[in-house]
Amino acid sequence: LAKTTQPISMDSYEGQEVNITCSHNNIATNDYITWYQQFPSQGPRFIIQGYKTKVTNEVASLFIPADRKSSTLSLPRVSLSDTAVYYCLVGDMANAGNNRKLIWGLGTSLAVNP
């Protein structure tokens, strides 16, 4: 099981770039890195997924170094509405059975201040 470690909380201000780093030292060869966002009393929402190097979509970027033992979610110019909990998950998610092995940590509680 690929355990992940993230900061419990982070504070930022509107308009700033926020980088949340996740450590996953025992990531396996077939594992992907996936980030989810969760607002209070809502289900998690997919943000981004990657395997190596850099991935960018319309809401975030994901940086993965060559050893893949960590990853950084980058949120450009955050707004108040980005206040949420962000979860880093590592696993071979193509295999439905492997979902049972995914461990949801406490995530990173991001507070964006005006």
Add this chain to the structure above:
Amino acid sequence: GAVVSQHPSWVICKSGTSVKIECRSLDFQATTMFWYRQFPKQSLMLMATSNEGSKATYEQGVEKDKFLINHASLTLSTLTVTSAHPEDSSFYICSARDRTSGRVTGELFFGEGSRLTVL
């Protein structure tokens, strides 16, 4: 993206009653759905894996007779909390995987969650 809908979004019931929560994949077929429970300030805990047309697979410590799961079609799974008690009060979330998705990455789509309060 794909949509997963849960109903009801919140429910309040008396102790001893049973509550059914529905999880529907609105625009895709889901062979497998997952049920989670989340207590305040805590992370998601997988309760069971719901497989269409077969029995659900429960995680260790989850009572299958307490939390009845039925996955009768490719778009609907239900979780019934039987004889609910105050300690069952929690946020229940389902997720589904698109069976036809050609993506390697196996993205999970989550429902909005259902807040259960047992008095």
